[in-house]
Amino acid sequence: MTQSTRSFADIRQALLAREEVALVDVREEAPFAQAHPLFAANIPLSKLELEVLSRIPRRDTAITLYDNGEGLLPLALERLSALGYSDVKTLEGGLQGWRDAGGELFIDVNVPSKAFGELVEHHRHTPSLAAEEVKQLLDSHADVVVLDARRFDEYQTMSIPTGVSVPGAELVLRARELAPDPNTRIIVNCAGRTRSIIGTQSLVNAGLPNPIAALRNGTIGWLLAGQTLDHGQARRFSPVSSQTLEIARRDARKVADTARVKRGSRADLHNWQTEARRTTYLFDVRTPEEFEAGHLPGARSTPGGQLVQETDHYASVRGARIALLDDDGVRANMSASWLAQLGWEVFVIDGLQPEDFSETGAWNAPIPPSVQVEEISADTLRQWQREGDLQVLDFTASANYVKQHIPGAWWTLRADLTNALQEIPAAERYVLTCGSSKLARLAAPEVEALTGKPVFVLRDGTASWIAAGFELQSGETHLASPRIDRYRRPYEGTDAPREAMQAYLDWEFGLVAQLGRDGTHGFNVI
Structure with missing residues (x-):
């Protein structure tokens, strides 16, 4: 009789051996954020069928499910079986079994990326400035540009005064254009720490001549210093010159080579996609607008900065192969340099021609055939x-x-x-x-x-x-279920309590020690 469970030791051994591991937490996001293993992927039972086909594309992937005793597993097993997944087991003892076996548990979401960001700062001593210092520079009209490395919608919600939206993967491509004078100081910010550390270190790794620093603790640090943020801003990067592009392309390729990023062709990609025993993710790291205008068939739109920040969400099979592409030779190489350091086998697809970007429109997640309902x-x-x-x-x-x-x-x-x-x-x-x-x-x-x-x-x-223009209601008027479907990040919105923001920063500072205790991360900072 086949064993229907996998143990903590089985998962740990597979992670250390760099085998493909899909450890799936089927709880909602809020309970998931309270405690989970480092490389657990959160695919809630509520929307399992809408997410799993893109996040775990190969139907014979070894999948291990767990909850925390809520009784979600029988339905999850049934739904995955109906979708054709053939190697699905449950975690021995569930979340408590992981804890009892000595497994490290992490809080929050996108933890592998956030912990990696802390490790980067720990090893590279990524330069940063406190909110008070940045405010002083802005008030004195110093020669400084503030580049916001988050998604544009996050930037619009709240931003540092004078900040320009340049999402993470765009930084090396755009920064020389935004700060052409090598004496101009570049400040990179995000909401907390990760994306500003990675963004700043990207510019340092690429060899920009400017003085560069992260805004220490991002917009959280800014608010904790008693300073005010702007709202509803729309400053964005503009196109770059061919000269800037050429320099950025050379710099990015050098960083990718240092990180041991692998190279692939369209023919390689075709072979990987027909390979039965290995998962390959194909990600287009350009902006969503560029993706919609034309992309490679089968690619998923994952703007590079978000891909590095939320790798567990996009690539939920740890140990899979990741192939990245762009049309400029900068953004894929920079994103790949980080994924390689995060322990992924990552390739950049070279030699693509304009005609390869033949499909148009937004990316749509593959979903099972519709149930017939009136x-x-x-x-x-x-x-x-x-x-x-x-x-x-x-x-x-x-x-x-x-x-x-x-x-x-x-x-x-x-x-x-x-x-x-x-x-x-x-x-x-x-x-x-x-x-x-x-x-x-x-x-x-x-x-x-x-x-x-x-x-x-x-x-x-x-x-x-x-x-149809019909009337609408707002507010928590009729809640039949607890609102546990989403974990509210402490840096979200404009009304986060100071204590929550400070606790979040304290947690981030402790991640390097947690990584050490866990011992499975496989990260390698260049």
């Missing part, structure tokens, strides 16, 4: 609501629900459906929605089985209700 329009739903004896269940992210939802709709967590339906007054018919209707469609047969009543899906989800 759909209704927003107009019909509005009419039914007037008639009564109807409940609307909204399966969107809780943050989306709180922002705006159909009046009277109940926010429901799919993994908590049995409990949620005990909170929701019974009705003669149910209409399910979410942002797009994809998740609602998956939940429909489950609601039908539990209620025994007719279940319908709102065509195109809540987006169709909004498009």
Whole structure:
């Protein structure tokens, strides 16, 4: 009889041997962020079918699932089996079994990248300036540029005064254009520490002649120093000259070579994608706009800075092969240099021609074939609501629900459906929605089985209700489930408590010691 579990020792041995490991935590993000192994990938049961096919693309990958005794595993096993995954086992003893076996547990999200960032600063003594020093430079109109290495939407929420949005992978490509005078001081910031450390060290590694420093502790450090942030800014980088591009290309290739990044061709890529026993991820690290204008078939849009920050989310099989591409020879090489140091086997695809970027449009996650459910329009739903004896269940992210939802709709967590339906007054018919209707469609047969009543899906989800111009509600009006689907980062928004921000920084400072205790990371800082 085949063993149906894997132990802590099995997972640890596979990690040390650089074998492919998919250790999957099927809890929601908030409990996951309270405690998990270093290389666990969080793929919540609620949206398992919508995420797993892109995050674990090979159906015979050795997958190990765990929860913390919530009883989520039988359904997770059943759903993965239905999708064709053939080597799925559970972690012996679950999360507690990992702890009892002496396994190190980490809090927060995207921990491998954040811990790696701390290790980089520890080894390279990445230069940084305190918020007070940066404020003094800005107030005295010193020759300084502030480059914000986060996503553009994060930058727009809050930014350092004068800051320009230059997401991480763009820094080496754009910085010479934004600070052409070698005497101009460059300050790189993010919300906390990781992306400013990696961004600053990228510029140092690439050999820019300018004085360069990270804003110590990012926008958190800025707020803790009692300083104010800007909101709603839209300053972005502009195109670079051919001369800047040539210099950046040379610098980036040198850094990639130092990090022992491997080289691949379109033919290599084709061979890897047909290989049965190895997982290959293909990531396009350019901006989402460039990706939509034209990309290689089969590539996923992962802007480079975010890929380095959230590698566990995009590449959930530790030990897999990663292939990166761009159309300039800078961004893929710089992103690859970091992934190689993070312990990945990473290739940059060289020799691509403009005609290779033949597919257009946004990346869409592969999802299983749609369940056949009867759909209704927003107009019909509005009419039914007037008639009564109807409940609307909204399966969107809780943050989306709180922002705006159909009046009277109940926010429901799919993994908590049995409990949620005990909170929701019974009705003669149910209409399910979410942002797009994809998740609602998956939940429909489950609601039908539990209620025994007719279940319908709102065509195109809540987006169709909004498009029709119908009234909306906001706030936590009808929560049928606890809001555990997302962990609120201490650096998010503009109202984070000082204690939470300071605790987050203290945690980041302790990550190097945790990595040492864990002993499986395989990171190698150049």
